[in-house]
Amino acid sequence: xxxxxxxxxxxxxxxxxxxxxxxxxxxxxxxxxxxxxxxxxxxxxxxxxxxxxxxxxxxxxxxxxxxxxxxxxxxxxxxxxxxxxxxxxxxxxxxxxxxxxxxxxxxxxxxxxxxxxxxxxxxxxxxxxxxxxxxxxxxxxxxxxxxxxxxxxxxxxxxxxxxxxxxxxxxxxxxxxxxxxxxxxxxxxxxxxxxxxxxxxxxxxxxxxxxxxxxxxxxxxxxxxxxxxxxxxxxxxxxxxxxxxxxxxxxxxxxxxxxxxxxxxxxxxxxxxxxxxxxxxxxxxxxxxxxxxxxxxxxxxxxxxxxxxxxxxxxxxxxxxxxxxxxxxxxxxxxxxxxxxxxxxxxxxxxxxxxxxxxxxxxxxxxxxxxxxxxxxxxxxxxxxxxxxxxxxxxxxxxxxxxxxxxxxxxxxxxxxxxxxxxxxxxxxxxxxxxxxxxxxxxxxxxxxxxxxxxxxxxxxxxxxxxxxxxx
Amino acid sequence: xxxxxxxxxxxxxxxxxxxxxxxxxxxxxxxxxxxxxxxxxxxxxxxxxxxxxxxxxxxxxxxxxxxxxxxxxxxxxxxxxxxxxxxxxxxxxxxxxxxxxxxxxxxxxxxx
Numbered sequence: 001x002x003x004x005x006x007x008x009x010x011x012x013x014x015x016x017x018x019x020x021x022x023x024x025x026x027x028x029x030x031x032x033x034x035x036x037x038x039x040x041x042x043x044x045x046x047x048x049x050x051x052x053x054x055x056x057x058x059x060x061x062x063x064x065x066x067x068x069x070x071x072x073x074x075x076x077x078x079x080x081x082x083x084x085x086x087x088x089x090x091x092x093x094x095x096x097x098x099x100x101x102x103x104x105x106x107x108x109x110x111x112x113x114x115x116x117x118x119x120x121x122x123x124x125x126x127x128x129x130x131x132x133x134x135x136x137x138x139x140x141x142x143x144x145x146x147x148x149x150x151x152x153x154x155x156x157x158x159x160x161x162x163x164x165x166x167x168x169x170x171x172x173x174x175x176x177x178x179x180x181x182x183x184x185x186x187x188x189x190x191x192x193x194x195x196x197x198x199x200x201x202x203x204x205x206x207x208x209x210x211x212x213x214x215x216x217x218x219x220x221x222x223x224x225x226x227x228x229x230x231x232x233x234x235x236x237x238x239x240x241x242x243x244x245x246x247x248x249x250x251x252x253x254x255x256x257x258x259x260x261x262x263x264x265x266x267x268x269x270x271x272x273x274x275x276x277x278x279x280x281x282x283x284x285x286x287x288x289x290x291x292x293x294x295x296x297x298x299x300x301x302x303x304x305x306x307x308x309x310x311x312x313x314x315x316x317x318x319x320x321x322x323x324x325x326x327x328x329x330x331x332x333x334x335x336x337x338x339x340x341x342x343x344x345x346x347x348x349x350x351x352x353x354x355x356x357x358x359x360x361x362x363x364x365x366x367x368x369x370x371x372x373x374x375x376x377x378x379x380x381x382x383x384x385x386x387x388x389x390x391x392x393x394x395x396x397x398x399x400x401x402x403x404x405x406x407x408x409x410x411x412x413x414x415x416x417x418x419x420x421x422x423x424x425x426x427x428x429x430x431x432x433x434x435x436x437x438x439x440x441x442x443x444x445x446x447x448x449x450x451x452x453x454x455x456x457x458x459x460x461x462x463x464x465x466x467x468x469x470x471x472x
Numbered sequence: 473x474x475x476x477x478x479x480x481x482x483x484x485x486x487x488x489x490x491x492x493x494x495x496x497x498x499x500x501x502x503x504x505x506x507x508x509x510x511x512x513x514x515x516x517x518x519x520x521x522x523x524x525x526x527x528x529x530x531x532x533x534x535x536x537x538x539x540x541x542x543x544x545x546x547x548x549x550x551x552x553x554x555x556x557x558x559x560x561x562x563x564x565x566x567x568x569x570x571x572x573x574x575x576x577x578x579x580x581x582x583x584x
Contacts, residue, residue, distance in 0.1 A: 248523045250523055308520075315518055360520065
Protein backbone atom coordinates (compact mmCIF):
# COMPACT_ATOMS: atom_id res chain seq x y z
CA UNK A 1 0.00 0.00 0.00
CA UNK A 2 3.07 2.20 0.09
CA UNK A 3 2.85 5.00 -2.43
CA UNK A 4 6.28 6.13 -3.45
CA UNK A 5 4.82 8.70 -5.81
CA UNK A 6 2.99 10.59 -3.08
CA UNK A 7 2.98 14.36 -3.56
CA UNK A 8 1.09 16.55 -1.13
CA UNK A 9 -0.43 18.59 -3.95
CA UNK A 10 -3.36 20.90 -3.36
CA UNK A 11 -5.98 18.77 -5.15
CA UNK A 12 -8.45 21.37 -6.38
CA UNK A 13 -5.84 23.70 -7.85
CA UNK A 14 -4.31 20.78 -9.75
CA UNK A 15 -7.72 19.63 -10.88
CA UNK A 16 -8.47 23.06 -12.30
CA UNK A 17 -5.19 23.10 -14.21
CA UNK A 18 -5.87 19.66 -15.55
CA UNK A 19 -9.41 20.48 -16.64
CA UNK A 20 -8.25 23.64 -18.37
CA UNK A 21 -5.80 21.70 -20.48
CA UNK A 22 -8.07 18.68 -20.99
CA UNK A 23 -9.57 19.54 -24.41
CA UNK A 24 -6.11 19.96 -25.84
CA UNK A 25 -4.93 16.73 -24.28
CA UNK A 26 -7.82 14.61 -25.48
CA UNK A 27 -8.00 16.36 -28.84
CA UNK A 28 -4.63 14.92 -29.77
CA UNK A 29 -4.15 11.35 -30.86
CA UNK A 30 -0.76 11.14 -29.13
CA UNK A 31 -0.24 9.66 -25.63
CA UNK A 32 -0.68 11.99 -22.63
CA UNK A 33 2.43 13.91 -21.76
CA UNK A 34 4.44 12.69 -18.75
CA UNK A 35 3.62 15.80 -16.77
CA UNK A 36 -0.12 15.08 -17.17
CA UNK A 37 0.41 11.56 -15.81
CA UNK A 38 2.36 12.97 -12.91
CA UNK A 39 -0.44 15.45 -12.22
CA UNK A 40 -3.01 12.64 -12.26
CA UNK A 41 -0.89 10.52 -9.93
CA UNK A 42 -0.69 13.48 -7.61
CA UNK A 43 -4.48 13.78 -7.59
CA UNK A 44 -4.93 10.08 -6.90
CA UNK A 45 -2.59 10.11 -3.95
CA UNK A 46 -4.18 13.31 -2.64
CA UNK A 47 -7.57 11.63 -2.79
CA UNK A 48 -6.24 8.61 -0.91
CA UNK A 49 -4.71 10.90 1.68
CA UNK A 50 -8.07 12.60 2.20
CA UNK A 51 -9.84 9.28 2.72
CA UNK A 52 -7.18 7.70 4.92
CA UNK A 53 -6.64 10.83 6.95
CA UNK A 54 -10.36 11.23 7.66
CA UNK A 55 -10.52 7.71 9.06
CA UNK A 56 -7.29 8.05 11.02
CA UNK A 57 -8.31 11.31 12.69
CA UNK A 58 -11.65 9.72 13.57
CA UNK A 59 -9.85 6.66 14.92
CA UNK A 60 -7.53 8.79 17.04
CA UNK A 61 -10.55 10.50 18.58
CA UNK A 62 -12.24 7.12 19.20
CA UNK A 63 -9.16 5.82 20.99
CA UNK A 64 -9.01 8.89 23.23
CA UNK A 65 -12.67 8.24 24.08
CA UNK A 66 -11.63 4.78 25.31
CA UNK A 67 -9.72 6.40 28.18
CA UNK A 68 -12.13 9.23 28.92
CA UNK A 69 -14.88 8.52 29.54
CA UNK A 70 -14.95 4.79 28.70
CA UNK A 71 -12.20 3.34 30.92
CA UNK A 72 -12.86 5.96 33.60
CA UNK A 73 -16.52 4.89 33.79
CA UNK A 74 -15.75 1.18 33.56
CA UNK A 75 -13.26 1.30 36.43
CA UNK A 76 -14.95 3.88 38.62
CA UNK A 77 -18.18 1.88 38.66
CA UNK A 78 -16.27 -1.10 40.03
CA UNK A 79 -14.83 0.71 43.06
CA UNK A 80 -16.61 1.77 46.24
CA UNK A 81 -18.41 5.10 46.09
CA UNK A 82 -15.77 6.89 48.19
CA UNK A 83 -13.22 6.27 45.40
CA UNK A 84 -15.31 7.13 42.33
CA UNK A 85 -13.71 10.50 41.55
CA UNK A 86 -10.20 9.39 42.41
CA UNK A 87 -10.51 6.52 39.96
CA UNK A 88 -11.88 8.77 37.21
CA UNK A 89 -9.09 11.23 37.92
CA UNK A 90 -6.44 8.56 37.32
CA UNK A 91 -7.67 8.09 33.75
CA UNK A 92 -8.17 11.79 33.18
CA UNK A 93 -4.81 12.97 34.45
CA UNK A 94 -3.14 10.47 32.10
CA UNK A 95 -4.90 12.12 29.16
CA UNK A 96 -3.00 15.29 30.04
CA UNK A 97 0.24 13.90 31.45
CA UNK A 98 0.99 11.38 28.70
CA UNK A 99 0.18 13.94 26.00
CA UNK A 100 2.84 16.29 27.32
CA UNK A 101 5.40 13.50 27.77
CA UNK A 102 4.65 12.25 24.25
CA UNK A 103 5.25 15.67 22.73
CA UNK A 104 8.51 16.22 24.57
CA UNK A 105 10.28 12.90 24.14
CA UNK A 106 7.87 9.92 24.28
CA UNK A 107 7.07 9.78 20.57
CA UNK A 108 10.73 10.01 19.74
CA UNK A 109 11.71 7.12 22.04
CA UNK A 110 8.94 4.98 20.55
CA UNK A 111 9.15 5.88 16.87
CA UNK A 112 12.50 7.61 16.36
CA UNK A 113 15.22 5.68 14.58
CA UNK A 114 17.64 4.28 17.10
CA UNK A 115 18.71 0.75 17.89
CA UNK A 116 16.50 -2.34 18.10
CA UNK A 117 15.23 -1.40 21.58
CA UNK A 118 15.07 2.41 21.86
CA UNK A 119 14.27 5.15 19.40
CA UNK A 120 16.58 8.17 19.36
CA UNK A 121 14.98 10.51 21.91
CA UNK A 122 16.35 13.59 20.16
CA UNK A 123 15.13 12.81 16.63
CA UNK A 124 11.57 14.04 17.22
CA UNK A 125 12.32 15.99 20.41
CA UNK A 126 9.40 18.38 21.00
CA UNK A 127 7.90 16.90 17.81
CA UNK A 128 10.44 18.63 15.58
CA UNK A 129 10.09 17.30 12.06
CA UNK A 130 6.69 15.75 12.78
CA UNK A 131 4.53 17.75 10.41
CA UNK A 132 2.07 17.50 7.53
CA UNK A 133 4.26 15.44 5.22
CA UNK A 134 3.88 11.70 5.71
CA UNK A 135 6.50 9.46 7.25
CA UNK A 136 6.92 6.95 4.43
CA UNK A 137 8.17 4.22 6.75
CA UNK A 138 5.14 4.16 9.04
CA UNK A 139 2.17 5.49 7.11
CA UNK A 140 2.84 6.86 3.63
CA UNK A 141 -0.69 8.13 2.95
CA UNK A 142 -1.39 10.24 6.04
CA UNK A 143 0.38 13.23 7.58
CA UNK A 144 3.11 12.28 10.03
CA UNK A 145 1.26 14.33 12.65
CA UNK A 146 -1.82 12.14 12.26
CA UNK A 147 0.26 9.03 12.86
CA UNK A 148 1.89 10.66 15.88
CA UNK A 149 -1.38 11.72 17.49
CA UNK A 150 -3.03 8.34 16.78
CA UNK A 151 -0.15 6.58 18.55
CA UNK A 152 -0.39 9.08 21.40
CA UNK A 153 -3.90 7.84 22.21
CA UNK A 154 -2.50 4.31 22.68
CA UNK A 155 0.17 5.64 24.99
CA UNK A 156 -2.55 7.33 27.08
CA UNK A 157 -4.75 4.30 27.64
CA UNK A 158 -1.94 1.81 28.37
CA UNK A 159 -0.84 3.16 31.78
CA UNK A 160 -4.54 3.84 32.40
CA UNK A 161 -5.27 0.12 32.28
CA UNK A 162 -2.83 -0.49 35.16
CA UNK A 163 -5.02 1.69 37.45
CA UNK A 164 -7.30 -1.33 37.86
CA UNK A 165 -4.64 -3.16 39.88
CA UNK A 166 -3.78 -0.45 42.40
CA UNK A 167 -7.31 0.94 42.67
CA UNK A 168 -8.52 2.41 45.95
CA UNK A 169 -5.12 2.50 47.69
CA UNK A 170 -2.36 4.28 45.73
CA UNK A 171 -1.36 7.87 46.44
CA UNK A 172 -2.12 10.26 43.60
CA UNK A 173 1.45 11.61 43.67
CA UNK A 174 2.86 8.08 43.46
CA UNK A 175 0.49 7.21 40.62
CA UNK A 176 1.58 10.27 38.61
CA UNK A 177 5.29 9.63 39.17
CA UNK A 178 5.02 5.89 38.45
CA UNK A 179 2.99 6.47 35.27
CA UNK A 180 5.52 9.03 34.00
CA UNK A 181 8.51 6.75 34.48
CA UNK A 182 6.62 3.68 33.28
CA UNK A 183 5.53 5.37 30.06
CA UNK A 184 9.05 6.45 29.14
CA UNK A 185 10.94 3.35 30.31
CA UNK A 186 8.52 0.48 29.70
CA UNK A 187 5.86 1.52 27.17
CA UNK A 188 7.93 3.58 24.73
CA UNK A 189 10.77 1.01 24.39
CA UNK A 190 8.24 -1.81 23.97
CA UNK A 191 6.38 0.18 21.31
CA UNK A 192 9.71 0.79 19.57
CA UNK A 193 10.61 -2.90 19.61
CA UNK A 194 7.32 -3.95 18.03
CA UNK A 195 6.27 -1.01 15.87
CA UNK A 196 9.28 1.31 15.61
CA UNK A 197 11.54 1.32 12.56
CA UNK A 198 14.29 -1.24 13.13
CA UNK A 199 12.60 -2.54 16.31
CA UNK A 200 13.68 -6.01 17.38
CA UNK A 201 10.27 -7.61 16.82
CA UNK A 202 9.12 -5.44 13.92
CA UNK A 203 7.99 -7.73 11.10
CA UNK A 204 7.53 -4.94 8.57
CA UNK A 205 10.52 -2.68 9.28
CA UNK A 206 13.01 -5.23 10.65
CA UNK A 207 16.30 -4.21 12.24
CA UNK A 208 19.55 -4.47 10.32
CA UNK A 209 20.88 -7.96 10.94
CA UNK A 210 17.38 -9.26 11.60
CA UNK A 211 15.33 -9.61 14.76
CA UNK A 212 12.43 -11.88 15.58
CA UNK A 213 9.35 -11.48 13.41
CA UNK A 214 6.37 -10.91 15.71
CA UNK A 215 2.85 -9.83 14.73
CA UNK A 216 1.03 -7.36 16.92
CA UNK A 217 -1.54 -5.52 14.86
CA UNK A 218 -2.88 -3.13 17.48
CA UNK A 219 -1.12 -3.79 20.75
CA UNK A 220 -1.41 -7.25 22.29
CA UNK A 221 2.18 -7.16 23.54
CA UNK A 222 2.74 -3.40 23.53
CA UNK A 223 -0.51 -2.40 25.24
CA UNK A 224 -2.16 -5.32 26.99
CA UNK A 225 0.75 -7.51 28.08
CA UNK A 226 2.87 -4.60 29.31
CA UNK A 227 -0.03 -3.04 31.24
CA UNK A 228 -1.58 -6.30 32.43
CA UNK A 229 1.67 -7.79 33.73
CA UNK A 230 2.70 -4.50 35.31
CA UNK A 231 -0.70 -4.53 36.96
CA UNK A 232 0.08 -7.87 38.60
CA UNK A 233 3.38 -6.48 39.91
CA UNK A 234 1.52 -3.45 41.31
CA UNK A 235 -1.10 -5.63 43.00
CA UNK A 236 1.56 -7.78 44.66
CA UNK A 237 3.94 -4.96 45.68
CA UNK A 238 1.21 -2.65 47.02
CA UNK A 239 -0.51 -5.47 48.87
CA UNK A 240 -4.22 -5.91 49.25
CA UNK A 241 -6.67 -3.18 50.23
CA UNK A 242 -7.37 -2.88 53.95
CA UNK A 243 -10.04 -5.42 54.80
CA UNK A 244 -9.70 -7.31 51.49
CA UNK A 245 -11.39 -10.68 51.77
CA UNK A 246 -13.11 -9.69 55.05
CA UNK A 247 -15.19 -6.63 54.26
CA UNK A 248 -17.50 -6.51 51.27
CA UNK A 249 -15.97 -4.51 48.40
CA UNK A 250 -18.82 -4.56 45.95
CA UNK A 251 -18.81 -2.44 42.80
CA UNK A 252 -20.70 0.72 43.73
CA UNK A 253 -22.34 1.24 40.33
CA UNK A 254 -22.41 -1.37 37.60
CA UNK A 255 -24.49 1.15 35.67
CA UNK A 256 -21.38 3.31 35.20
CA UNK A 257 -19.33 0.23 34.32
CA UNK A 258 -21.91 -0.83 31.76
CA UNK A 259 -21.83 2.52 29.97
CA UNK A 260 -18.03 2.47 30.08
CA UNK A 261 -17.82 -1.03 28.61
CA UNK A 262 -20.18 -0.19 25.74
CA UNK A 263 -18.12 2.90 24.94
CA UNK A 264 -14.96 0.76 25.05
CA UNK A 265 -16.47 -1.64 22.49
CA UNK A 266 -17.18 1.25 20.10
CA UNK A 267 -13.85 2.96 20.75
CA UNK A 268 -12.03 -0.29 20.03
CA UNK A 269 -13.02 0.00 16.35
CA UNK A 270 -10.74 3.03 16.21
CA UNK A 271 -8.06 1.17 18.15
CA UNK A 272 -7.95 -1.92 15.93
CA UNK A 273 -9.32 -0.83 12.56
CA UNK A 274 -7.39 2.43 12.92
CA UNK A 275 -4.21 0.38 13.29
CA UNK A 276 -4.47 -0.35 9.56
CA UNK A 277 -3.24 3.27 9.27
CA UNK A 278 -5.59 3.75 6.33
CA UNK A 279 -9.17 3.16 5.27
CA UNK A 280 -8.62 0.11 3.05
CA UNK A 281 -9.70 -3.54 3.23
CA UNK A 282 -7.34 -4.38 6.12
CA UNK A 283 -9.13 -1.76 8.24
CA UNK A 284 -12.46 -3.40 7.43
CA UNK A 285 -11.09 -6.82 8.24
CA UNK A 286 -9.77 -5.60 11.60
CA UNK A 287 -13.10 -3.91 12.34
CA UNK A 288 -15.02 -7.14 11.62
CA UNK A 289 -12.63 -9.36 13.61
CA UNK A 290 -12.82 -6.95 16.55
CA UNK A 291 -16.58 -7.06 16.64
CA UNK A 292 -16.84 -10.84 16.40
CA UNK A 293 -14.12 -11.33 18.99
CA UNK A 294 -16.01 -9.19 21.50
CA UNK A 295 -19.32 -10.91 20.77
CA UNK A 296 -17.97 -14.46 21.18
CA UNK A 297 -16.08 -13.57 24.36
CA UNK A 298 -19.22 -12.11 25.93
CA UNK A 299 -20.99 -15.43 25.42
CA UNK A 300 -17.96 -17.40 26.64
CA UNK A 301 -17.76 -15.51 29.94
CA UNK A 302 -21.53 -15.53 30.47
CA UNK A 303 -21.70 -19.26 29.81
CA UNK A 304 -18.95 -20.04 32.32
CA UNK A 305 -20.64 -17.90 34.92
CA UNK A 306 -24.04 -19.43 34.29
CA UNK A 307 -22.60 -22.92 34.72
CA UNK A 308 -20.40 -22.19 37.75
CA UNK A 309 -22.47 -19.77 39.83
CA UNK A 310 -25.95 -20.27 38.48
CA UNK A 311 -26.59 -16.79 37.08
CA UNK A 312 -25.28 -14.88 34.07
CA UNK A 313 -24.43 -11.37 35.32
CA UNK A 314 -24.18 -7.96 33.64
CA UNK A 315 -20.68 -7.56 35.05
CA UNK A 316 -19.82 -10.94 33.53
CA UNK A 317 -21.15 -9.92 30.13
CA UNK A 318 -19.25 -6.64 29.95
CA UNK A 319 -16.07 -8.19 31.37
CA UNK A 320 -16.27 -10.87 28.70
CA UNK A 321 -16.65 -8.26 25.97
CA UNK A 322 -13.55 -6.41 27.17
CA UNK A 323 -11.59 -9.68 27.43
CA UNK A 324 -12.51 -10.50 23.83
CA UNK A 325 -11.54 -7.03 22.62
CA UNK A 326 -8.18 -7.40 24.37
CA UNK A 327 -7.46 -10.83 22.89
CA UNK A 328 -8.44 -9.90 19.33
CA UNK A 329 -6.30 -6.75 19.40
CA UNK A 330 -3.01 -8.31 18.21
CA UNK A 331 -4.84 -10.61 15.77
CA UNK A 332 -7.22 -8.12 14.17
CA UNK A 333 -5.92 -7.16 10.74
CA UNK A 334 -4.37 -10.62 10.36
CA UNK A 335 -7.27 -13.05 10.90
CA UNK A 336 -10.58 -13.98 9.28
CA UNK A 337 -13.92 -13.72 11.11
CA UNK A 338 -14.05 -17.45 11.98
CA UNK A 339 -10.78 -17.44 13.94
CA UNK A 340 -11.87 -14.14 15.50
CA UNK A 341 -14.85 -15.97 16.98
CA UNK A 342 -12.56 -18.73 18.29
CA UNK A 343 -10.08 -16.26 19.81
CA UNK A 344 -12.89 -14.29 21.45
CA UNK A 345 -14.67 -17.34 22.84
CA UNK A 346 -11.41 -18.74 24.25
CA UNK A 347 -10.60 -15.38 25.83
CA UNK A 348 -14.02 -15.17 27.49
CA UNK A 349 -13.54 -18.53 29.17
CA UNK A 350 -9.84 -18.10 29.98
CA UNK A 351 -10.16 -14.61 31.47
CA UNK A 352 -13.19 -15.68 33.52
CA UNK A 353 -11.11 -18.48 35.07
CA UNK A 354 -8.20 -16.09 35.72
CA UNK A 355 -10.47 -13.60 37.55
CA UNK A 356 -12.83 -15.96 39.35
CA UNK A 357 -10.57 -18.92 40.18
CA UNK A 358 -6.84 -18.21 39.83
CA UNK A 359 -6.96 -14.84 41.61
CA UNK A 360 -8.67 -16.39 44.64
CA UNK A 361 -6.20 -19.25 44.72
CA UNK A 362 -3.18 -16.95 44.92
CA UNK A 363 -4.81 -14.19 46.95
CA UNK A 364 -3.36 -11.13 45.17
CA UNK A 365 -5.69 -8.13 45.17
CA UNK A 366 -5.84 -7.25 41.46
CA UNK A 367 -8.76 -5.09 42.44
CA UNK A 368 -10.44 -4.51 39.08
CA UNK A 369 -8.79 -7.45 37.26
CA UNK A 370 -6.34 -5.53 35.08
CA UNK A 371 -4.08 -8.60 35.06
CA UNK A 372 -6.90 -11.14 34.76
CA UNK A 373 -8.35 -9.40 31.70
CA UNK A 374 -5.49 -7.52 30.01
CA UNK A 375 -2.48 -9.60 31.02
CA UNK A 376 -4.17 -12.94 30.50
CA UNK A 377 -6.27 -11.94 27.47
CA UNK A 378 -3.35 -10.09 25.86
CA UNK A 379 -1.04 -13.09 26.17
CA UNK A 380 -3.64 -15.51 24.86
CA UNK A 381 -4.38 -13.21 21.91
CA UNK A 382 -0.70 -12.70 21.09
CA UNK A 383 -0.07 -16.44 20.93
CA UNK A 384 -3.25 -17.24 18.97
CA UNK A 385 -2.26 -14.54 16.47
CA UNK A 386 0.65 -16.81 15.55
CA UNK A 387 -1.83 -19.62 14.90
CA UNK A 388 -4.46 -17.80 12.86
CA UNK A 389 -2.64 -14.95 11.05
CA UNK A 390 -3.05 -15.37 7.30
CA UNK A 391 -1.93 -13.58 4.16
CA UNK A 392 -5.45 -13.99 2.81
CA UNK A 393 -6.28 -11.06 5.11
CA UNK A 394 -3.03 -9.15 5.18
CA UNK A 395 -0.61 -9.42 2.26
CA UNK A 396 1.60 -6.49 3.20
CA UNK A 397 4.52 -8.74 4.07
CA UNK A 398 6.25 -10.15 0.99
CA UNK A 399 8.34 -13.24 0.45
CA UNK A 400 10.02 -12.39 -2.81
CA UNK A 401 7.10 -11.09 -4.91
CA UNK A 402 4.47 -13.31 -3.24
CA UNK A 403 2.70 -12.59 0.07
CA UNK A 404 4.65 -14.22 2.90
CA UNK A 405 3.16 -17.05 4.98
CA UNK A 406 2.08 -15.48 8.26
CA UNK A 407 0.78 -17.93 10.87
CA UNK A 408 0.42 -21.64 11.53
CA UNK A 409 -2.60 -21.90 9.22
CA UNK A 410 -0.46 -20.44 6.41
CA UNK A 411 2.12 -23.15 7.12
CA UNK A 412 4.43 -20.92 9.18
CA UNK A 413 4.32 -22.90 12.44
CA UNK A 414 7.43 -21.16 13.77
CA UNK A 415 5.37 -18.00 14.08
CA UNK A 416 3.69 -19.43 17.20
CA UNK A 417 7.14 -19.74 18.78
CA UNK A 418 7.99 -16.18 17.71
CA UNK A 419 4.79 -14.92 19.33
CA UNK A 420 5.61 -16.76 22.56
CA UNK A 421 9.11 -15.25 22.60
CA UNK A 422 7.79 -11.73 21.99
CA UNK A 423 5.17 -12.20 24.72
CA UNK A 424 7.82 -13.53 27.09
CA UNK A 425 10.02 -10.52 26.46
CA UNK A 426 7.06 -8.20 27.06
CA UNK A 427 6.35 -10.05 30.33
CA UNK A 428 9.99 -9.75 31.39
CA UNK A 429 10.25 -6.04 30.59
CA UNK A 430 6.96 -5.34 32.37
CA UNK A 431 7.94 -7.31 35.49
CA UNK A 432 11.47 -5.93 35.77
CA UNK A 433 10.52 -2.37 34.79
CA UNK A 434 7.52 -2.14 37.08
CA UNK A 435 9.34 -3.72 40.02
CA UNK A 436 12.24 -1.29 39.86
CA UNK A 437 10.04 1.75 39.22
CA UNK A 438 7.62 0.92 42.04
CA UNK A 439 10.52 0.50 44.49
CA UNK A 440 11.95 3.81 43.32
CA UNK A 441 8.63 5.65 43.63
CA UNK A 442 8.08 4.08 47.06
CA UNK A 443 11.41 5.56 48.21
CA UNK A 444 10.63 9.01 46.81
CA UNK A 445 6.96 9.64 47.71
CA UNK A 446 5.63 6.36 49.15
CA UNK A 447 3.21 4.20 47.19
CA UNK A 448 0.30 3.65 49.54
CA UNK A 449 -2.19 5.88 51.20
CA UNK A 450 -2.07 6.05 54.99
CA UNK A 451 -4.56 3.74 56.66
CA UNK A 452 -6.74 6.73 57.52
CA UNK A 453 -6.67 8.13 53.98
CA UNK A 454 -7.52 4.74 52.54
CA UNK A 455 -10.47 4.46 54.90
CA UNK A 456 -11.69 7.94 53.93
CA UNK A 457 -11.30 7.14 50.23
CA UNK A 458 -9.39 8.70 47.34
CA UNK A 459 -12.01 11.37 46.69
CA UNK A 460 -11.69 13.07 50.06
CA UNK A 461 -8.09 12.27 50.94
CA UNK A 462 -6.49 12.94 47.54
CA UNK A 463 -8.78 15.47 45.89
CA UNK A 464 -10.82 17.10 48.67
CA UNK A 465 -14.20 16.43 47.08
CA UNK A 466 -16.92 13.81 46.88
CA UNK A 467 -18.55 12.19 43.88
CA UNK A 468 -22.05 12.03 45.25
CA UNK A 469 -23.43 14.90 47.29
CA UNK A 470 -27.00 13.69 47.19
CA UNK A 471 -28.16 15.83 50.09
CA UNK A 472 -26.96 19.11 48.57
CA UNK B 473 -51.53 7.06 73.31
CA UNK B 474 -49.42 4.37 71.71
CA UNK B 475 -46.61 4.51 69.20
CA UNK B 476 -46.82 1.79 66.56
CA UNK B 477 -43.51 0.95 64.97
CA UNK B 478 -43.80 -1.43 62.04
CA UNK B 479 -40.85 -2.87 60.11
CA UNK B 480 -42.26 -3.97 56.76
CA UNK B 481 -41.21 -5.11 53.31
CA UNK B 482 -40.41 -2.05 51.15
CA UNK B 483 -42.69 -3.24 48.34
CA UNK B 484 -45.62 -3.32 50.78
CA UNK B 485 -45.28 0.35 51.75
CA UNK B 486 -47.78 1.68 49.22
CA UNK B 487 -50.46 -0.88 50.21
CA UNK B 488 -49.93 -0.13 53.91
CA UNK B 489 -50.19 3.62 53.32
CA UNK B 490 -53.41 3.23 51.33
CA UNK B 491 -54.94 0.88 53.90
CA UNK B 492 -54.16 3.27 56.77
CA UNK B 493 -55.56 6.18 54.80
CA UNK B 494 -58.71 4.07 54.31
CA UNK B 495 -59.34 3.98 58.06
CA UNK B 496 -58.57 7.68 58.49
CA UNK B 497 -54.94 7.59 59.62
CA UNK B 498 -53.13 10.48 57.97
CA UNK B 499 -49.90 11.01 59.89
CA UNK B 500 -46.91 8.73 59.76
CA UNK B 501 -43.12 8.78 59.47
CA UNK B 502 -41.39 6.40 57.08
CA UNK B 503 -37.68 5.56 57.14
CA UNK B 504 -35.66 3.33 54.82
CA UNK B 505 -33.75 0.95 57.06
CA UNK B 506 -31.71 -2.24 56.75
CA UNK B 507 -31.93 -5.29 58.96
CA UNK B 508 -32.90 -8.88 59.31
CA UNK B 509 -34.76 -11.19 61.61
CA UNK B 510 -35.14 -14.84 60.76
CA UNK B 511 -35.04 -14.18 57.05
CA UNK B 512 -31.75 -15.26 55.53
CA UNK B 513 -29.90 -12.79 53.33
CA UNK B 514 -29.00 -13.37 49.70
CA UNK B 515 -25.82 -14.09 47.77
CA UNK B 516 -24.30 -11.71 45.22
CA UNK B 517 -21.46 -12.74 42.89
CA UNK B 518 -19.08 -10.28 41.23
CA UNK B 519 -16.55 -11.91 38.87
CA UNK B 520 -16.63 -15.05 40.99
CA UNK B 521 -16.30 -13.23 44.35
CA UNK B 522 -19.27 -14.13 46.52
CA UNK B 523 -20.77 -11.70 48.99
CA UNK B 524 -23.48 -12.63 51.49
CA UNK B 525 -25.83 -9.71 51.94
CA UNK B 526 -27.53 -10.33 55.29
CA UNK B 527 -28.86 -6.85 56.06
CA UNK B 528 -31.82 -6.44 53.78
CA UNK B 529 -33.64 -3.24 52.89
CA UNK B 530 -36.83 -2.68 54.92
CA UNK B 531 -39.20 0.21 55.63
CA UNK B 532 -39.91 1.43 59.13
CA UNK B 533 -43.35 3.01 59.54
CA UNK B 534 -43.94 4.95 62.75
CA UNK B 535 -47.26 6.38 63.84
CA UNK B 536 -48.87 7.45 67.11
CA UNK B 537 -52.59 6.80 67.72
CA UNK B 538 -55.06 7.07 70.58
CA UNK B 539 -55.44 3.94 72.72
CA UNK B 540 -58.93 3.25 71.36
CA UNK B 541 -57.67 2.88 67.81
CA UNK B 542 -54.60 0.72 68.40
CA UNK B 543 -56.13 -2.70 67.64
CA UNK B 544 -57.90 -1.44 64.54
CA UNK B 545 -54.69 0.07 63.16
CA UNK B 546 -52.67 -3.06 63.89
CA UNK B 547 -55.27 -5.23 62.19
CA UNK B 548 -55.29 -3.02 59.10
CA UNK B 549 -51.52 -2.78 59.00
CA UNK B 550 -50.84 -6.51 59.33
CA UNK B 551 -53.47 -7.34 56.74
CA UNK B 552 -51.90 -4.93 54.24
CA UNK B 553 -48.26 -5.86 54.93
CA UNK B 554 -48.62 -9.63 55.06
CA UNK B 555 -47.41 -11.97 52.29
CA UNK B 556 -47.29 -15.03 54.54
CA UNK B 557 -43.58 -15.59 53.97
CA UNK B 558 -40.55 -15.13 56.22
CA UNK B 559 -39.38 -11.52 56.01
CA UNK B 560 -42.76 -9.80 56.38
CA UNK B 561 -41.48 -7.90 59.41
CA UNK B 562 -42.68 -7.01 62.91
CA UNK B 563 -44.73 -4.48 64.81
CA UNK B 564 -43.65 -3.01 68.15
CA UNK B 565 -45.91 -1.03 70.50
CA UNK B 566 -44.73 1.70 72.89
CA UNK B 567 -46.51 3.88 75.41
CA UNK B 568 -46.33 7.56 74.56
CA UNK B 569 -46.09 10.02 77.47
CA UNK B 570 -47.16 13.14 75.62
CA UNK B 571 -47.68 14.62 72.15
CA UNK B 572 -47.07 18.32 71.54
CA UNK B 573 -47.86 20.29 68.40
CA UNK B 574 -44.94 22.56 67.70
CA UNK B 575 -47.04 25.15 65.85
CA UNK B 576 -49.25 26.13 68.81
CA UNK B 577 -48.15 24.19 71.94
CA UNK B 578 -51.34 22.11 71.82
CA UNK B 579 -51.03 18.86 73.84
CA UNK B 580 -52.67 15.46 74.04
CA UNK B 581 -54.56 13.14 71.70
CA UNK B 582 -56.15 16.02 69.76
CA UNK B 583 -52.74 16.76 68.22
CA UNK B 584 -52.66 13.39 66.43
